[in-house]
Amino acid sequence: MHSIFLYICNMQKETSIDHALRATWQAVAKMYNEQASKHDSTMATAFVLLNIDFENGTPSTALGPQMGMEPTSLSRILKTMEEKGAIYREKNPEDGRSVLIKLTDYGKEMRKVSRESVITFNEKVRAHISEEKIKHFFEVTEKINELIANRSIFDSMERKAG
Numbered sequence: 783m784h785s786i787f788l789y790i791c792n793m794q795k796e797t798s799i800d801h802a803l804r805a806t807w808q809a810v811a812k813m814y815n816e817q818a819s820k821h822d823s824t825m826a827t828a829f830v831l832l833n834i835d836f837e838n839g840t841p842s843t844a845l846g847p848q849m850g851m852e853p854t855s856l857s858r859i860l861k862t863m864e865e866k867g868a869i870y871r872e873k874n875p876e877d878g879r880s881v882l883i884k885l886t887d888y889g890k891e892m893r894k895v896s897r898e899s900v901i902t903f904n905e906k907v908r909a910h911i912s913e914e915k916i917k918h919f920f921e922v923t924e925k926i927n928e929l930i931a932n933r934s935i936f937d938s939m940e941r942k943a944g
Contacts, residue, residue, distance in 0.1 A: 799926070810903075817899050821892065822866075826859050828896035831868065831889060839884035841874055868892055 814825035833849050834840045840848070846856045860883065863869045868889035874880040885893060908916060929935045 803926075813903070814899065818896075821895055823892065823896075826855075827863055827868070828892075828899070830856070830859055830863065831885070831893040831896050832900070834869070834883055834885055834889075834893070836885065836890065836893065839872065839882035841877075842871070842881045842883050845883060863889070 818824050871881045874882045
């Protein structure tokens with residue numbers, strides 16, 4: 783009986799969309815973290831670097847929502863980045879109540895390294911997967927995000943349970 787349960791669990795894991803997404807993202811995150819560690823950085827830091835406007839900086843209040851990151855997590859990353867000399871904060875000339883996060887020369891250099899890693903990854907994937915499959919991948923992920931955003935994934939389950 784125990785082995786049947788394990789078989790069913792393994793079968794579900796192999797065909798579960800959320801498992802495939804999670805496992806793939808974990809592999810991508812591990813790969814990016816390995817690359818970032820070569821530059822005494824992290825994937826999260828690289829992600830922030832890539833979301834800061836290269837020339838004009840980005841309002842700190844816009845950064846979290848832009849990346850889907852919680853304010854407390856972002857605050858910790860920004861503090862570390864500031865300590866390492868990758869960013870600095872400047873009063874927003876258009877809104878004195880907010881702060882712009884700007885890249886230092888070192889931050890701009892690290893942003894270029896991060897950008898190259900992303901480009902390399904995308905080029906490698908595209909070299910091994912047809913453009914048609916890539917197109918379908920984006921269609922599927924867009925639809926999943928749309929279903930989640932509209933909260934329609936669990937609607938039918940809630941109606942059945944009620």
